[in-house]
Amino acid sequence: MSDPIAFTRRQFLSTGLVLTSAAVTVPAFINRSALGLPMPADFMTAIPGVPTDHILVVVQLGGGNDGLNSVVPFGDANYYRARPSIGIRENNVLRLNKTAGIGLHPNMRGIKDLHDEGLCAIVQGVGYPNPNRSHFKSMDIWHTADTSATGDGWLGRYFDAECCGVGDGGKPEPEPMAGIAIGREAPLAMQGRLSRAIGFEDPNLFRWLGKDVHASLDDPYEQINRRGVVEGVSSDTNAGFLMRTALDAQISSEQIRRAVAQRPLSTYPNNELSRQLQMISSMIRAGLKTRVYYANLGGFDTHAGQGGEQGRHAQLMDTLASSLKAFYEDLKKQGNDGRVLTMSFSEFGRRVAQNASGGTDHGTAAPMFLFGPMVKAGVHGKHPSLTDLDQGDLKYNTDFRGVYAAILENWLRADSRKILEGSYRPFDVIKKA
């Protein structure tokens, strides 16, 4: 079913041009797609050089999600020995089809449904060599796709490589809306050499607050920031660059705030992740040129009192599963589900054995979840052994960069070797188009 209200890009281009008709220059990104380069036949293909209209949504589970209580190895007695009080009892586990001994936390009903509908793939035992157990360091490793945790973000490198148009003065300039992160700041993952993603907690903050001081400031503010590069300023100076960016900011802000003002097509539960995914779905529906969206769910650092079938971790599992379920229902009603691949990850899993405080400490390998009709639904990879451990922690079977490579190569159609700065065999989890 397709959504009659969804904006097409053509509508956006024309609104954008009307809005800026008084400006000396049009914003860089409209300039590029409408004037700078030949128009592609398919208007959904808005970014020059990017042949598809595929979107990636990343859901970051911050703090270290307990993989063993998310994807539960209920068939292994060692699991219950290591987790006498927080282990998920076998009869409460949501069993996954065709998979003996593996199932989901009982609060992950939404993900179980997505799995059964062919919309969810689980990659088990994902990690990297010489695991780092510091939140900062390990998160940076996932964000940079580099085990030294240095350099630009992997998605930032993707933007740099694929989402640059030609700016004024012949220098490549990044598409300003290539990445949008919901959060106080854009994550390291989305920072490239040229590209910086847009980040906002609330779209109402992605605007000038001076307008709230006095209404009469509104008009002069708009004049000032919608001029583009004014006469007498050379466009290759920093002054010219700032004037272009100011205009981009006005247009982006307007598009984003108009997009999220729409009501979603399905009902979301009332939680923080749903609030973010609902905004993302609205932006997708409005046809923004964004390639990657980023959402965050925190609170996974369950050192004490994490609970089992109930409790803190169970609550998080419910939030995650119910939000994703609502998100894909919404996308399906829009007719956009086939365009959106979602990936969730956490900086590490947790130790196999529970600690004395009814919690778990920082661990290593954990499962990743991928969602959308383009994924090969089911459970992939080998569950890590609960007895062959490395200092009490699971040994990984799949390098996370293999999953990144699959997303880059098979979904975003980008050169993963260039972006990941190394050769990783794409993990076979995405259907061939």
Added chain:
Amino acid sequence: MPRHLFGRPMVPPATPAATGPASPPDDPGGGSARRVRGRPISSSLAPIRARDFGFEQARHLLWRAGFGGTPQQIQTLASWGPERSVDYLLNYDAIPTEDVKGTLFDRDIMRPMNAEERGEIARARMRGDEAAVDRLRAQRQRAEQNDREQMRKIQRWWLKRMIETPRPLEEKMTLFWHGHFATSYRTIEDSYHMFRQNDLFRRNATGNFGDLLFAIIRDPAMIAYLDNNDSRKGRPNENLARELMELFSLGVGNYTEQDIKEGARALTGYTFNDDEFVFQRNNHDDGPKVILGERGALDGDGFVRAILKQPACSRFMARKLYRFFAADFPTGRPEVDGPADAVIRRLAATMVSSRYAIRPVLRQLLLSEHFYEPALMNEVIKSPTELVVGAVRSLNTPVRDIGVLADALGLMGQNLFFPPSVKGWDGGRAWINTSTLYTRQNILCFLLTGQLPAGRRDALRDVEKYDPSDLLADLRDSGATIEPDAVADYVLRFTLGNNTPRNRETLTSFLHQHGGRITPETVTALLLLVTAMPEYQLC
């Protein structure tokens, strides 16, 4: 004459400004990148003549060698002329300031365990006493939490110091060295070491670069950041040796992989214990080495001496200083880049003849005709720190909430003490995207009005009202009629350093819409608009 030009609250100058009343510049499109393009700019390092040094030049100097100034401070420097102004900023030792005492912060939060404590935890582990192990682990986690809290305090302390200092160049150079010898708390997780490193930069801010290199290989924060505490004879860690040459002194292409290997051997045994540098002789590789052509049983100091002998070193540092103070070189504009390159070469020669003293190099640059070329003025994108500190200092706004300001620096991409990598901050255009631009406009709005995002607005009783009347004092003193055109011209000249017909028209029509009244409210509103102009991000 004011003894301390930069006292807060502002000290008015005792001598009247020699350059006459503030008036609109003759050239309405004046300043910055609006001049004729194509013709190469001057590369002259001869001192600018006193008669060419007026309000615009004094304003430029205050922004680049500090964090901007009030109209009165600008007028004072303009009346002093270039030499006296540059020397006042540069020879700041004569200006009294608050000492940075080592006892300002707690040095013991992350104190390593002593033998007794280590024994205790080992015994607890041995007897399988989970509760005791948990208790000790919890203790450690509390310490880490306290230390993160202290790091936030140190961030605020430094930001406040930059706002209040009577020696702006000292703090500006401290910021320069922090970006140059970039070290992040995120990796080392010891706030006291970060504080100590910050003060090392301050004490050597305009001192000798060689001294700083000798000190940095002994700095606990740097040693931890680049893993030199793991570097031992037989298994040297190359991290510090590599960055010492690549990022701190020579630049890529001026050393070989072999130099890194040998340099790493020279640095073995350079480590620290608690807060102090320690040279562990038994971990040091004292065998013969060849580094950058120097032979001998070189240690860390020998390695640094070999670096300082390289011609590439002064070139690399002159270029870095030029980029910080003059222009984001290379700018991609040939009329600037050619002359800039010539200037950098001569600054490097000055650095060699001063044996790496920084002050003579800065003096030469800040006094030079080249530095005041219109193509270089108002063409540097302010770093988040320059933006915020500069706004408070030049507009004389209330600080309101130092925590909000410190957090905003992070949102704008310059979380102090947390540079993104050992490369420091890229700066220039990398500061700006659509989100950071809104944050930049909105933090100025907060300083001017106390307006915070909905639901987070300052409790009303805490809202200090900003009074911009003092900013107009010079205009009043000049005898000019205080009316919209004159105020718009004056404000634009002071805040942006230039005046375009469009900006002027926007401001005057706003004032006319409010009946042409010049009140603290309408002037504040005017400043809200000016600080939301794309050009306000430049200095």
